[in-house]
Amino acid sequence: MRFTILCLWCIVALLSSVQAQRTAVYRFENSFEEESGKLPKLKVLGQEGTFQNEKLPELKNLQRTVYVFDRNCGLQFDNRAANGFLSGSYTIEIYFRFTSLDSWKRVIDFKNRKSDNGCYIFYGKLNFYNFATGTKAPVNPNEYTHYVVARDARTNQLKMYVDGESKVEFTDRFSQGIIDEDGMLNFFFDDLIVKDEASDGAVAMIKLYDYVVDPASIKRDFQLLEEKISQPLVVNTPTPVAPQPVVSPPLPKEVPKENTPEPPKNYTSLDNKNVSVGKAIVLQNLRFAQSKPELLPESNAELENLFKFMQEHPTANIELQGHTDNRGDFDLNLALSRQRVEVVKAFLVKKGISPSRITGKGFGSSRPIANNNREETRQLNRRVELIITKL
Structure with missing residues (x-):
């Protein structure tokens, strides 16, 4: 009897953990609304920017709407209004660009501007101040970067990735990577401790997961980024763990020799x-x-x-x-x-x-x-x- 009850409890716990895995998607298609409509829209920090069409050279010149913001003007996710959507275990995925990368440039603030600690880009390196700095990453001014932060509450391990590659990993013993009692997660906005650590730029996508996405899936997500950016995603569904092979893109087709129309000038x-x-x-x-x-x-x-x-x-x-x-x-x-x-x-x-x-x-x-x-x-x-x- 005890064995049966234990088995049932394990099944319920497993199902609950799967159901708990949720994803919030912000795609900035002329709106700050979350894609499913079940989570709060992002709040503008500082002066409101503009929605503009941009070509994304890193994605084969895909053209889409992005949110363009000025220096020290960012966005805020209200974790309280989301009923604690992000807790000790999470993944934050951002596809964005900064105009300037000299010195420290704030990406994510977990303490609602009351602390200088948090996620930065430091001269092209990923950095979580004041705990870890990674090797130089492929982060360049005015080029979009696939930036991911993942934290595991079981181990307190915090990892930072750029373009699918792990660049920073450390044990977050002091919970610096956890949203504090204010319940606000800020993007691109400077704190009140040290000034002039922000850049203007643009963001094409923000995704928030209430679970840890594994490294293989992060790498695969970067490799399939064009599809993720341009097509609607199924939200509230866990990201599959098993990595999938990357298939070489097909070559452009040859122009037929018969009845070939005159090509455009470019x-x-x-x-x-x-x-x-x-x-x-x-x-x-x-x-x-x-x-x-x-x-x-x-x-x-x-x-x-x-x-x-x-x-x-x-x-x-x-x-x-x-x-x-x-x-x-x-x-x-x-x-x-x-x-x-x-x-x-x-x-x-x-x-x-x-x-x-x-x-x-x-x-x-x-x-x-x-x-x-x-x-x-x-x-x-x-x-x-x-x-x-x-x-």
């Missing part, structure tokens, strides 16, 4: 791939040696093809974006991705292309397009992408 072609201004094209036949900026011999045809394009379009400017797989140190991979861009740029310059027509960025391992578990797919992440910025 449309051209590169090695039978249709490309347009602002659209990212993976130079898939550029192959790099693992952990090195050295191009493999099979890359020669793609390099010549790229040179031919630049030669035939003398007014075109391009941006090269370098990427690596996830093996090794993050910062070393970030440097390696920039070196790979420089190798491609050096080839074009040596062939006579003006360096002023070529810009470059490196993203390290933060933006995979394929699964990193096997070498056959991992090599696809060691790549350079091309974006035509002007024709």
